Amino acid sequence: DAGVIQSPRHEVTEMGQEVTLRCKPISGHDYLFWYRQTMMRGLELLIYFNNNVPIDDSGMPEDRFSAKMPNASFSTLKIQPSEPRDSAVYFCASSPSDRGNIQYFGAGTRLSVL
């Protein structure tokens, strides 16, 4: 298994532009999580899905952030418009409901908004 796959690995964009981050969870996993990691705030859960349905999006910082999971093998996190303070590493993780609580993280997308 290739694990959780995220793309792109690095994204550099200008303030005001739309940014789309992508995630392919491990096949068979029921849960998908989006995290943001910064030096100041550490790892923050933004939103998570169960069977493609958003369960809790209380961590999404603003309306500029949105996430979708159109099917079991793909999710996107979109920021529109992007701002410099959105610069961070964004991780996607997935978890199989029959393995308890272990979350498997992707390699992350490092986003820089100039």
Add this chain to the structure above:
Amino acid sequence: GENVEQHPSTLSVQEGDSAVIKCTYSDSASNYFPWYKQELGKRPQLIIDIRSNVGEKKDQRIAVTLNKTAKHFSLHITETQPEDSAVYFCAASKDGNQFYFGTGTSLTVIP
């Protein structure tokens, strides 16, 4: 919501010595406590976890202890090696899905 505090933020030990990282949590309903290791530029990976019905769990050189009454849990690494150098995150969860992470401890093992 849950608040997880982690100490120390940085830790340096000599190779072969032990390292201890401590976390406290605020929500007494939390019942699952994983620890993740993140090497520089890499993804976080689970190294050990403990549930609230257990007071201690050990896996080779790594152990985790939990004190539910005091609402704190700790990671113990014995006989540290240079490859243990990384950032370690604790987390707490009451539903097994929503993890509240500590701010991380940067561990450096000096050869």
